[in-house]
Amino acid sequence: MRRAIYPGSFDPITNGHVDVICRASRLFDELIVAVASNEQKKTSLFSFSERVDLIEQVCRDARNVVVMHFDGLLVDFARQREASAILRGLRAVSDFEFEFQMALMNRKMEPGIETVFLMPREEYTYLSSSLIKEIARLGGPVEAFVPSCVAKALEAKLRAK
Secondary structure, three states: OOEEEEEEOOOOOOHHHHHHHHHHHHHOOEEEEEEEOOOOOOOOOOOHHHHHHHHHHHOOOOOOEEEEEEOOOHHHHHHHOOOOEEEEEOOOHHHHHHHHHHHHHHHHHOOOOEEEEEOOOHHHOOOOHHHHHHHHHOOOOOOOOOOHHHHHHHHHHHHHO
16 A cells, blocks of 8 residues: 655645645555644644644545644654655745755655655645735635635634634
């Protein structure tokens, strides 16, 4: 079985993430969308369980997509799940240097797991979760950039703050 892990903080999931998930789900027998704990991102808007729930809502029709939470080293998680690949999205050249460094480090720690890079469709290359949160915080429309359940969750979350 060809199993891949697509890790990220997904705070929140964007249409760019969804595009990568849809295309990767056709390349692999199983795709695990792994919601990561990222210590460098101290200002998560959504909790782990909220992010997992939103991704599950968005991916409910994809039979080979599984959503999980993980903490720790990605290669350890991939090894435990018997994944053959780690999937990473590349939006722009500026992403490449960091992603390349991570891919090489992961290969050094676990040579049996390949890193696969996918680019989202052109209309999503400028999207980032941080940008979406900023637009939403300032009262701008986000419906064109995120799934509808995410737009509603953003509105509710920011209204509650």
